[in-house]
Amino acid sequence: MRLILAEKPSVAKNIADALNIKNKKDGYFEGNNYIITWAFGHLVQLYDAKDYDSKMARWKMDNFPFIPSNFKYKVKNDPRNRQRSDRGAEKQLKTIHFLMKRNDVDMIISACDYDREGQVIGDSIIYRARPKKQIYRLLLNEWTPDEVLQGIEKMKPNEAMRPLQDAGVSRQWADWVIGINLTSVATLKYQKGKGKALNIGRVLLPTLKIIYDRDKEIESFVPEDYFKLIATFQTKDQKEYEGTYTVDNEEKFKEKDKLINILELIQSKQATITDKSVEKKKEFPPFLFNLSNLQGYITNKFKGWTSDKVLKVAQSLYEKKFITYPRTSSIALEESLVGKTAKVLKALTDDLPFKDEIKFMKTKRVFNNAKVESHSAIVPTYVKPKRLSSDEQIVYTAIKNRFIMQFMPVAEYEETKLTTTIDDVNGVFISKGKVQLVEGWKKAENIKSRDNLLPLVQVNDAVRLIDSEVTSHVTKPPKHHTEKTLLRVMETCGKSYKEDESDEVMGSILTGFSIGTAATRAETIKKLKDVGYIFGQGKNLLCQDLGRRLVETFPVKDLFDLEFTGRLEKTLSDIQKGNVSKKEFLRLVFSFTEESVATIKNGQDVIINEVNAVRKTTEVLGACPQCGGKIIEGAKGFGCSNWKSGCKFVIWKNDKYLASMKKRATKTMVKALLKNKAAYVKGLTSKKGSKFNAYLRYEKNPDNDYFSWKMEFKKQYFNGK
Incomplete structure (x- = not known):
């Protein structure tokens, strides 16, 4: 009997389906000589400092630096009450260990995600029970039945994953x-004052510094005026075109008077076409998505999306077998996937109106081992979704279109350059x-090209100047970072970074030298917002005052340095490849921590954050429809202040009826219900996923x-009517 441990229940179900196992028990599936059980992500976590030594329960400067001689793990804390362990995790851990010790189980297989995190999740659960049985690793990039069955044939001993x-x-x-x-x-x-801690982290601070630097750049930017001279010419057959005055390839001028002189000089003069060049140019499709590029694309194109949300939706698509592993930094596919990719392409494009233009080809842009790090780029699987939520549809369509584009004709356009001399x-x-000649891959996303037509003229043709003007312009400051631009800087550690950097350059950036990983960058951006260091303004990301004070005051400058953090991430990547020892890396981190603690202790005494204790005033949302009492907000719901006297009126925040339509009760909704007897609620989700x-x-x-609850689609029942 073989025991398989999956990272989540949904993945365990995928494996059970592939092995045709229907028999579900409490915490596992069993049948066909397999037992399939699951974790809920991490079931164990590192000890808290106070678990090693009770004196660490109180924060005192003398207690630090604190570095355990031996790191230990415990069942993860209950998120609602951190003083006790999570009951669900405890129960599932017991189930897994009981199954591991069954006499009929002779092999244990870790099927957690094929990445650092997945390896730690599986190993921390399995080795906690000190098993004496063979342990293998199932390494998959997708959870389709075919891949699960093939993966079981090619399992590795878990020791090889050290x-x-x-x-x-x-x-x-x-x-x-x-x-x-x-x-x-x-x-x-x-x-000063008690409140949330000042969060300091290896990836958090350099990311904050990227946003801070851009904000300062914008603040210190001094706009400058510049001028252009634009002339309008007319050909013999009355066609018009514009030309920009240029000297030594420069068309922007600081001195307006110089252009005014030229403007006066050109009036009533003969103009001639002295050069014409026509060049055909090719436009290749953008590379396949890695996670950072997918997050950048979606957050830039669709309102209200964050990198964190893109990852959650992509993870859901992955667990439902529709796409390959999303937490990847690669923009190409392994060369061994050629045959499989051809089948996926055929399955996805049979019903497309432009399917005749789609042709499978093995190209270096798509299949290139040199551009694959651990996992191939994100692509669809052969499993076609029948029903997706609107969010899933957005992400899946982007991935599918990006995949199909690779196998369509290269787009071509003709660029004409005219030189007119006076x-x-x-x-x-x-x-x-x-002029666009071939739309090619642009059809996959219905990208419309804007043509800019010039009249048909030849060299030496005489043309007539019919209008001219000097136009005024102002230099623009750099743009604030968005999640898209921030992710790119994090991904490349600021190396060779320009706003309009080509995907070609991005793909060749030194692997592993980055801020965070594909899997953690979204979490970092979210945390910076949650702890109050940055905020979002539309798509832009800006520093809060607290974030600015931290950058300007915190004395451990290495933590803000992209190079330093990039080197740490590169070392982790090298450990993964077996080129650097864990011991060496940890020695570096521990000595850095000790030095940093000393730097802070001996540094200047300043206040970066002052926390004022503010008494919460209880807002009355309206009158109780049951007893006339006051409706106020509680931790879990909106209830009546007369509950001690027996009033049972309450609207739970996680109300099941609302949750079935992907909504939570809000203060605004409750106020409207109490005042008008009805609330107009937008963005409810039907069972089919439509809004x-x-x-x-x-x-x-x-x-x-x-x-x-009662639902109406017409405006009625207001003010008791």
Whole structure:
């Protein structure tokens, strides 16, 4: 009997389906000589500092630096009550260990995600029970039935994954040591009043610094005026075109008077076409998505999306077997996937109107081992989704279109450049035109090209100047970072980075030298917002005052340095490849932590964050429809202040009826219900995944004291009518 451990219940179900196992028990599936059980991500976590030593329960400067001689794990904390362990995790851990010890089980297989995190999750659960049985590793990039069956044939002994486990544990221990020590010491030193700690992290601070630097660049930017001279010419057959005055390839001028002189000089002069070049150019499709590029594309194109949301939706598509592993940094596919990719392409394109233009080819742009790091790029699988939520549809369509584009004709356009010369004038007038000849891959996303047509003229043709003007312009400051641009800087550690950097350059950036990993960058951006260091303004990301003060005051400057953090991430990547030892890396991190604690202790005494204790005033949202009491907000719901006297009126925040339509009760909704007897709610989700709006009422049942929801699509029942 073989025991397979999956990272999540949904993945265990995929494996069970592939092996045709229908028999589900409490915490596992069993049948056909297999038992399939699951974790809920991490079931165990590193000890808290106070678990090693009770004196660490109180933060005192003298207690730091604190580095355990031996790192230990415990069942993960209950998120609602961190003083006790999570009951669900405890129960599932017991189930897994009971199954591992069954006499009929002779092989244990870790089927957690094929990455650092997945390796640590599987190993931390399995080796906790000190098994004496064979342990294997199932390494998959997708959860389709075909891949599961093939993967089981090609399993590796788990011992072969030691470098991946070392990298995962090194990252986990390093972040614990840096985070616990520097967050505690920084909070004690720089925060006045009790409140949230000043978060200090290995990936958090350099990311904050990227946003801070851009904000400062914008603030210190001094706009400058510049001028252009634009002329309008007319050909013999009355066609018009514009040209920009250019000298030595320069068309922007600081001195307006110089252009005014030229403007006066060109009036009534003869103009001639002195050069015409026509060049055909090719436009290749953008490379396949890795996670950072997918997050950048979606957050830039669709309102209200964050990198974190893109990852969650992509993870859902992966677990439902529709796409390959999303947490990848690669923009190409392994060369061994040629045959499989051809089948996927055929399955996805049979019903497309432009399917005749789709042709499978093995190209270096798509299949290139040199551009694959651990996992291939994100592509669809052969399993076609029948039903997707609107969010899933957005992400899946982007991935599918990007995949199909690779096998369509290269787009082509013709670029025409005209040079017009005016007698006795130093300089020329340049005009550029563009005509799309072949749409090619642009059809996959219905990208419309804008043509800029120039009249048909030949060299030496005489043309007439019919209009001219000097136009005023102002230099623009750099743009604030968006999630798209920030992800690119994090991915490349700022190396060779330009706003319009080509995917070709991005693909060749030194692997592993980055801020965070594809899997953690979204979490970092979200955390920066949650701890109050940055905020979003539309698509832009800006520093909060607290974030600015931290960058300007915190004395451990290495933590803001992209090079330093990039080197740490590169070392983790090298551990994963077996080129660097875990011991060496941790020695570096521990000594850095000790030095940093000393730097903070001996540094200047300043206040970065002052926390004022503010008494919460309880807002009355309206009158209770049951007893006339005051409706106020509680931790879990909106209830009546007369509950001690027996009033049972409450609207739960995670109300099941609302949750079935992917909504939570909000203060605004409750106020409207109490005032108008109905609330207009937007963005409800039907069972089929489509969005709709409706009026909701919350009415007392005639035969008991409880209330039920009613839905209306017309405006009525307002003000008791």
